[in-house]
Amino acid sequence: MAGGQGQGHPSRRMFLRAGLSTGTAIIGAGGAWAAGDPANQPPNVPDWSRYLGDGVAVRAYGKPSKHEAHVVRRDVEWLTASRESSVSFTPLHELDGIITPNGLCFERHHAGIAEIDPADYRLILHGLVDKPLIFTLDDLKRFPRVNRAYFCECAANSGMEWRGAQLNGCQYTHGMVHCVMYTGVPLKLLLQEAGLKANAKWLLLEGADAAAMTRSLPLQKALDDALVAYRMNGEMLRPENGYPARIVLPGWEANMWVKWLRRIEVGDEPWHHREETSKYTDLLANGKARRFTFVMDAKSVITSPSPQAPLNHKKGFTVLSGLAWSGRGKIQRVDVSLDGGRNWRTARLDGPVWDKALTRFYYEFDWDGRELLLQSRAMDETGYVQPTKAELRKVRGVNSIYHNNGIQTWHVKANGEVENVEVA
């Protein structure tokens, strides 16, 4: 290593010489070509090609590159009174594929994160059962388990947009959704273990957080595809996502996916608790409110370009990318419009198209450098077509807060900047 430090100088001088002859061409290319430190770029040899880096296990639990530090969950301070009862949003514009990294899954807590010692974890299952049971975490792990990737979307995702374009970024307009591979026990196996009484019709799911979050769940869903999950993307659930166990209800609103699950009571009627009466009911224009709107309607959003992911090149080949999902099944097709919904072309679905999971779509085109009004429109296998915001407001009014799945419009300007807009 002797003399190693000194070797940097000749290479920098070399660049200066090279720069004199080629500098104009490099600067002329603009954008990414002008960024960074020329000393690290050809023909020069950067430090990372010369000196040893960290060894193994120095980064015992690996983190993203320090250059990706901006890829984080963010919150909107004015939305809520405190961070303990609030939400943070997934940076959808920075992600690709369909799986959300664990540390970027949006958070919604009602009384902060419950930090549970797995040795003290207990799940009580009681009510209209033959034998009330109590399980440890190890007990849950002994049951037959399944692996399933599902999207999880807060019913209030896009809720701030009911009255018009408000937040400038798909992280904020659509970031209350994530999709991970869960490992867990089918809930029906736990119910089978306790034995259901003949009059069992509803379950109460309860969390161990300081809000003891509860939701009523129809028994039919519990026997269909509900899971008690303890892993996400292979590792144990993150504390902010319900460690050590949560309910997974494919296609249904995330509020019901009770985290830090501590108790399941079997009953014959719904409980009408706070989160299914005062909240998570959809107020219509006539003052009446729809309740038990469990299923998430088909929805899509273009994640790039989007306000936080502007086009960073002049006209030319462009990859438009986005996500689509439906609580009723698989995504069948996604259409994309470049002119605010006048004309549509069918996008390319890439990667797995799974039941009730995020689905990735792309539309590649030659951008002529003119302004664009980008939209995407999802269709699911039941024939449901994602409505425009106008169509949705016509039947729901603007006071719903929840279940806003209207078509999003992004305005791409000639300079590549993107803004959240509404069109007519």
Added chain:
Amino acid sequence: MSRWRERVIAPFRHPRRADAPRAALEIRDRKPNGSLLGSAIPALRFAAAGMTMWLATLAGAQADASGKRFNIGREAMAEEIAGWDIDVRPDGRGLPVGKGTVKEGESLYIERCAACHGEFGESAGRWPILAGGEGTLASHDPVKSIGSYWPYASTVLDYIRRAMPFGNAQSLTNDELYAVTAYVLYLNDAIKDEAFELSDKNFLSVKLPNEANFFDDDRETSEKHFWTKEPCMANCAAGEARIVGRARALDVTPEEGKAPKVE
């Protein structure tokens, strides 16, 4: 609950048994929403034909929630359930034994609730409003309070019992719970008399006015027109699209470096 020792009962298991149900589940669960469930079971039995008899029995049982048990976990004791079973239903199921007057509730409320919810339930800052807003639900600015929106008084008692006061949940005695609930219902005119003593005996006499305005999810009929199957692809509206609203006009998006500090 730590005083309850877990008694681990580990009955003898066939070494292959742990894997068998997993394979069975994979076969069955790949079928969408039960429609093919019927055909999955014979296939599964066929697959099991070369295996031991118990596998076929177990796999069949898994399609039926009242079937075979794994003998995992243990019976929950009544005391354990009682410590965590705090839910209350509109029909009064789950109401704890207790009582408290509006007057008693007022001083508790001022001490432990008013800082966030306001002295009269009008809310401080962005904390939830508890009272007021009657007659606003069909307006452009609906106020969803207990009195104007919530369908059931039981929800109030249940929620206070499980989650309030915020940051010190499950700290109220049952009598305090009834007293605070009585005061909050009084703020909403659901209880008129300051001297009224709310208890598990008379709780069902308290009604909230908006109950009839809730209805169950009907999107699949009321929004049937969204199942258009073949949407328009070309010239879907007259003229060029024009921008009628912009996020930047509102300027409410958080900016880089301006987020509040996390403690």
